Amino acid sequence: MDFENVSNENWSQTSLPSYNSPESPAENDVPYHNVLMPSIFGVICFFGIIGNCIVIYTIVKKTKFRAQQTVPDIFIFSLSLVDLLFLLGMPFLIHQLMGNGSWCFGDIMCTVITALDSNSQIVSTYILTVMTLDRYLATVHPIRFNHVRTPCVAGAAVGLVWVLSLVSITPVWMYAGLMPRGDGSVGCALLLPNPATDTYWFTLYQFVLAFALPLVIICVVFCKILQNMSATVAPLPQSSLRVRTRKVTCMAVAICLAFFICWAPYYILQLAHLGIQKPSFAFLYVYNIAISMGYANSCINPYLYIVLSETFKRQFIVAIRPNNRVFRLNSGMADGSVSLRLPPEGNHQSQSSRDLLVHNMLPVTVAVN
Numbered sequence: 001m002d003f004e005n006v007s008n009e010n011w012s013q014t015s016l017p018s019y020n021s022p023e024s025p026a027e028n029d030v031p032y033h034n035v036l037m038p039s040i041f042g043v044i045c046f047f048g049i050i051g052n053c054i055v056i057y058t059i060v061k062k063t064k065f066r067a068q069q070t071v072p073d074i075f076i077f078s079l080s081l082v083d084l085l086f087l088l089g090m091p092f093l094i095h096q097l098m099g100n101g102s103w104c105f106g107d108i109m110c111t112v113i114t115a116l117d118s119n120s121q122i123v124s125t126y127i128l129t130v131m132t133l134d135r136y137l138a139t140v141h142p143i144r145f146n147h148v149r150t151p152c153v154a155g156a157a158v159g160l161v162w163v164l165s166l167v168s169i170t171p172v173w174m175y176a177g178l179m180p181r182g183d184g185s186v187g188c189a190l191l192l193p194n195p196a197t198d199t200y201w202f203t204l205y206q207f208v209l210a211f212a213l214p215l216v217i218i219c220v221v222f223c224k225i226l227q228n229m230s231a232t233v234a235p236l237p238q239s240s241l242r243v244r245t246r247k248v249t250c251m252a253v254a255i256c257l258a259f260f261i262c263w264a265p266y267y268i269l270q271l272a273h274l275g276i277q278k279p280s281f282a283f284l285y286v287y288n289i290a291i292s293m294g295y296a297n298s299c300i301n302p303y304l305y306i307v308l309s310e311t312f313k314r315q316f317i318v319a320i321r322p323n324n325r326v327f328r329l330n331s332g333m334a335d336g337s338v339s340l341r342l343p344p345e346g347n348h349q350s351q352s353s354r355d356l357l358v359h360n361m362l363p364v365t366v367a368v369n
Helices: 003-008 030-064 071-088 090-098 106-140 151-168 170-175 195-231 239-273 281-308 310-320 351-360
Strands: 176-180 186-190 328-330 339-341
Touching (some): 030 090, 030 281, 030 310, 071 151, 071 281, 090 106, 106 151, 106 170, 106 176, 106 195, 106 239, 106 281, 170 176, 170 186, 195 239, 239 281, 281 310
Antiparallel strands (some): 176 186, 328 339
């Protein structure tokens, strides 16, 4: 495939390259792109949707319990929602793979799915960047900027991120569309006006805007955070709060590392492809592994929350409990976290005492700041 074929055969930001191009060395390997890749994407899509739905359900359930949302809650909820939207577009790409690149969902859906695919990745990167800046304020300036770190400000920042991302994918809105194919079908592709030069600039545009610039900002900010945490120049007012802040910061580091590890191979290969006129069969294999890693990131994130956050685990336990069960809170743990205890099943109380019990006890755990 040369650049013209690549651009016209669906070599967009996270779309799959067409395998039925006349110059593609993969055209004889039908089981690979008709069975293996759809299977891998199907597994990623299935577990990713389940994981992100768990995260969204847990945070929404916490709101129903009238517990105040924290700033990390806002960012985690936003990331999970973006990842879920990202994964919901995968069945269309799986169908396209199984149909050898043909698209049967119409021009409007082609534009919507391509834009959703591109927008979701950029939004994720920007939310991670904002989350990193929040961790900097929480760790280095915990008191000075405490009035800034509010759920309302976090929600406004996420909204601004969405606006910036939708504007940044203007080329996708303009040029995504249907392309006639040799077998009489149509494919969904990014139809750049002048593929020979536009592909070069569009690839660099994506790399800088969605990967390189956020990576530089996140690395610089985390270096500042690590310097502060090691030197303890500005300690937090309470030991328990300092412990919780460190835990949330470590989780943020893990999420950012997972994102850039999963997406770095894709962008590296995108840049490498600028100097390759006819990709080899091995290059296409590696490229599709890189795409799989990128999609897998949206599947990994919710399980990182579950594994790394004890608070989230407790919130999830509360969310799945029947509504008629009351949880006792024990805030005397050494790390400042809380534990849950259920009252005995056979404990019969009068209506007034039961009302008093419910009134004085929170049904949710205390989330970290």
